[in-house]
Amino acid sequence: MIEVVARTPTAEEYRSIREAVGWKVPRPDDCDRALGSTIDAAVAERGGEAVGMGRTVGDGVFYSFVVDLVVRPEHQGLGLGSRLLAVLVQAAALRSTTGLLQLVAEGHLGRFYERNGFSRDSFGLYSMRLRPAFAG
Ligand SMILES: CC(C)(COP(=O)(O)OP(=O)(O)OC[C@H]1O[C@@H](n2cnc3c(N)ncnc32)[C@H](O)[C@@H]1OP(=O)(O)O)[C@@H](O)C(=O)NCCC(=O)NCCS
Numbered sequence: 680m681i682e683v684v685a686r687t688p689t690a691e692e693y694r695s696i697r698e699a700v701g702w703k704v705p706r707p708d709d710c711d712r713a714l715g716s717t718i719d720a721a722v723a724e725r726g727g728e729a730v731g732m733g734r735t736v737g738d739g740v741f742y743s744f745v746v747d748l749v750v751r752p753e754h755q756g757l758g759l760g761s762r763l764l765a766v767l768v769q770a771a772a773l774r775s776t777t778g779l780l781q782l783v784a785e786g787h788l789g790r791f792y793e794r795n796g797f798s799r800d801s802f803g804l805y806s807m808r809l810r811p812a813f814a815g
Contacts, residue, residue, distance in 0.1 A: 681730065681754070683762045685770065687720040692729040699751045718743060719770035721763045723750065730754045733763040739774045745782040764795050772809040780807045 688696065690710035698704045705713070714720075718739040723731035731750035737743040745767055750759045771780045782805045784792055789799055797805040 681723050681725045683721055683723050685766050686722055687714050687717045688722050688729055688732045696732050696749050700749050719767055721766035723759045731759045731763055733767050735767050741777050743771045743775055743780050761795050775809055778809045780809055
């Protein structure tokens with residue numbers, strides 16, 4: 680069984696998951712600094728191993744951006760990316776006063792993000808109106 684938990688990945692997990700999809704692997708100390716600025720995060724765990732992750736960065740009140748949404752290739756297509764995203768959306772909805780969660784993604788992932796409630800604007804920015812929107 681794979682659990683999705685609300686926590687920030689460790690630098691080691693972060694580097695390992697990025698490496699698994701061929702993304703650049705930053706230095707451990709840079710990862711520590713970057714991860715320390717995380718607003719919300721989620722990790723997919725299978726038997727103690729982190730197999731996926733996602734983070735929200737920004738100020739969490741006016742501006743919130745999803746970054747580093749990654750699932751290890753052998754666990755893709757099983758709904759984990761959507762589950763990780765759902766945790767981030769839920770957390771952002773509690774914090775945001777603008778009611779907006781945004782991200783940048785390559786065009787081929789449009790269907791994935793649209794299926795998960797995001798809409799793409801003409802600049803290629805994906806946005807989701809959170810509930811409740813505009814708390815004040
Ligand atoms: C994008 C990603 C996080 C989705 O995770 P996932 O666990 O596979 O997502 P889900 O199982 O919830 O949804 C799967 C859907 O995502 C879409 N999708 C996933 N990877 C895709 C790809 N490489 N190209 C196009 N669509 C893709 C498909 O629509 C797929 O639906 P299908 O299985 O019916 O074809 C994962 O594919 C990944 O880690 N990719 C590499 C890193 C990356 O590009 N991250 C996004 C940065 S913006």
